[in-house]
Amino acid sequence: xxxxxxxxTSKATxxxxxxxxxxxRARAIPPSGIRRFFDLVSASKDVIxxxxxxxxxxxxxxxxxxxxxxxxxxxxxxxSNSGTPELREAIxxxxxxxxxxxxxxxxxxxxxxxxxxxIDLALRALISPGDEVLVPEPCxxxxxxxxxxxxxxxxxIETFAKDQFKLTAESLKASITPKSxxxxxxxPSNPTGAIMTYEDWLPIAKIVEENDLIVISDEIYxxxxxxxxxVSFASLPGMKDRTIVVSGFSKAFAMTGWRMGYACGHPDxxxxxxxIHQYTVMCAPVMGQVAALEALTNGMDEMKRMVESYNQRRRxxxxxxxxxxxxxxxxxxxFYAFPSIKSTGLSSETFAERLLMEAKVxxxxxxxxxxxxxxxxxxxxxxxxxxxxxxxxxxxxFVHKIKMS
Amino acid sequence: MEKLKTDILELLKEDARRSPDLIATMLDVPxxxxxxxxxxxxxxxxxxxxxxxxxxxxxxxxxxxxxxxVQITPERGRGFEGIAERIYLxxxxxxxxxxxxxxxxxxxxxxxxxxxxxxFVSNKLSxxxxxxxxxxxxxxxxxxxxxxxxxxxEDDQRLLISP
Numbered sequence: 001x002x003x004x005x006x007x008x009t010s011k012a013t014x015x016x017x018x019x020x021x022x023x024x025r026a027r028a029i030p031p032s033g034i035r036r037f038f039d040l041v042s043a044s045k046d047v048i049x050x051x052x053x054x055x056x057x058x059x060x061x062x063x064x065x066x067x068x069x070x071x072x073x074x075x076x077x078x079x080s081n082s083g084t085p086e087l088r089e090a091i092x093x094x095x096x097x098x099x100x101x102x103x104x105x106x107x108x109x110x111x112x113x114x115x116x117x118x119i120d121l122a123l124r125a126l127i128s129p130g131d132e133v134l135v136p137e138p139c140x141x142x143x144x145x146x147x148x149x150x151x152x153x154x155x156x157i158e159t160f161a162k163d164q165f166k167l168t169a170e171s172l173k174a175s176i177t178p179k180s181x182x183x184x185x186x187x188p189s190n191p192t193g194a195i196m197t198y199e200d201w202l203p204i205a206k207i208v209e210e211n212d213l214i215v216i217s218d219e220i221y222x223x224x225x226x227x228x229x230x231v232s233f234a235s236l237p238g239m240k241d242r243t244i245v246v247s248g249f250s251k252a253f254a255m256t257g258w259r260m261g262y263a264c265g266h267p268d269x270x271x272x273x274x275x276i277h278q279y280t281v282m283c284a285p286v287m288g289q290v291a292a293l294e295a296l297t298n299g300m301d302e303m304k305r306m307v308e309s310y311n312q313r314r315r316x317x318x319x320x321x322x323x324x325x326x327x328x329x330x331x332x333x334x335f336y337a338f339p340s341i342k343s344t345g346l347s348s349e350t351f352a353e354r355l356l357m358e359a360k361v362x363x364x365x366x367x368x369x370x371x372x373x374x375x376x377x378x379x380x381x382x383x384x385x386x387x388x389x390x391x392x393x394x395x396x397x398f399v400h401k402i403k404m405s
Numbered sequence: 406m407e408k409l410k411t412d413i414l415e416l417l418k419e420d421a422r423r424s425p426d427l428i429a430t431m432l433d434v435p436x437x438x439x440x441x442x443x444x445x446x447x448x449x450x451x452x453x454x455x456x457x458x459x460x461x462x463x464x465x466x467x468x469x470x471x472x473x474x475v476q477i478t479p480e481r482g483r484g485f486e487g488i489a490e491r492i493y494l495x496x497x498x499x500x501x502x503x504x505x506x507x508x509x510x511x512x513x514x515x516x517x518x519x520x521x522x523x524x525f526v527s528n529k530l531s532x533x534x535x536x537x538x539x540x541x542x543x544x545x546x547x548x549x550x551x552x553x554x555x556x557x558x559e560d561d562q563r564l565l566i567s568p
Binding site for chain 1: 432
């Protein structure tokens with residue numbers, strides 16, 4: 001946490017370099033661990049990458065075409081701050097149909113610039129300096145830095161392969177202090193592929209209730225659930241008012257570059273987020289909103305086909321890692337496998353770097369995703385079957401070489 | 406079994422070289438079931454052939470392809486079948502479809518040169534008694550065939566690493 005006196009910038013002395021002008025909070029945010037690895041990979045040639053956190057499908061043509069048509073007809077204006085009424089209506093319908101949570105499109109749904117903006121808004125709206133924000137880890141890389149930017153204190157809760165990287169009631173309970181205010185959940189999980197079932201959720205919901213926590217539930221991978229339907233945290237008894245569901249179109253509808261997301265929650269919370277949203281971005285881009293509406297209206301079959309295709313590749317990759325001799329818990333959501341590389345004796349960073357240099361395969365070292373990520377490797381299977389097969393062969397040879405030496 | 410067969414066909418349609426082992430893993434079923442299903446599909450001629458989709462325009466000895474609309478008089482008792490057979494037995498003929506609408510058969514003919522195809526139409530196809538008329542359209546460029554886009558304009562454009 002940053003102390004208040006550190007936030008005061010001295011005007012008495014002239015600053016020696018441009019970076020001295022930066023706010024202490026901006027300076028304190030660590031650079032993304034993925035960034036360094038990205039530079040390394042970009043400098044290498046002929047690499048098969050399992051490092052991509054987005055679908056390998058291009059946005060379905062009917063969705064792209066809807067956007068092109070809307071541009072042709074001159075739909076280029078601001079929309080309502082919270083998003084077009086049609087899109088909010090469709091999101092409300094979708095949340096109800098798929099996850100059995102009812103939201104009022106007029107007051108409880110906010111269309112954002114990607115799920116990322118929704119997370120930022122929720123944290124900004126809720127955090128006071130010193131508030132503790134509970135984050136099960138390994139997890140998506142942005143929760144802790146944004147929490148810190150708002151003066152909150154991220155508290156990582158380690159999850160383990162032996163629990164299939166699920167959040168357990170015991171570890172949640174052990175991390176709660178009187179300062180705990182928020183819990184950020186991301187299931188299905190990036191990077192572990194872990195999911196939470198209804199039974200897994202119940203004890204968590206009980207603790208949330210007992211400790212009066214607010215939950216930000218990042219459900220961006222909800223549709224990518226491979227053993228039964230996704231259970232939204234908001235659908236649990238008593239949890240709807242305590243939960244801000246964050247989601248978007250990127251993963252399920254292959255629309256990452258469109259930056260279309262949304263938040264659903266209690267009108268008081270959504271309204272506060274809307275205030276920040278209208279001052280910072282006005283509204284999500286109209287062309288993206290048109291495309292998102294088309295995806296929800298006519299894109300469900302194609303979405304399900306894409307999900308089935310990930311599922312087929314998921315089985316292939318899990319079997320591949322097991323055959324190679326890298327222990328891999330079965331990921332039941334998202335499109336990541338998270339095999340353990342501990343048997344090689346290498347750290348995640350070293351393993352990933354050497355895999356890149358010696359086998360020309362890129363994957364993300366698990367340690368960048370926080371506590372409990374060391375000793376693992378995030379491998380995205382949103383890549384063609386032939387590339388996956390080749391990558392698995394190369395990883396197999398590499399691991400064999402290391403274990404022999 | 407029917408669902409499994411459909412799933413297998415879809416995977417093979419994407420890539421006919423996929424092994425039963427790979428398909429079994431992807432569909433989470435025993436390999437023996439996949440092997441048996443494929444054998445049945447082959448026996449029943451559901452899987453007719455494992456062929457390669459070729460973009461001949463990238464090969465030096467280029468081919469000329471024409472689509473020909475053919476109007477015919479159906480034969481008593483056999484309808485279009487007999488005439489269709491007389492046409493499709495020629496090796497130059499790549500495909501024959503019975504169509505609804507203004508003409509009866511759509512015939513795809515392939516030759517080495519324009520002259521080849523023209524001579525097939527005038528010497529082989531048109532002289533058939535039942536053939537009333539033909540209209541020949543030469544294909545200038547193939548963009549997409551059997552669901553496969555020939556120009557790979559949608560290459561993977563993703564960043565190599567993203568969170």
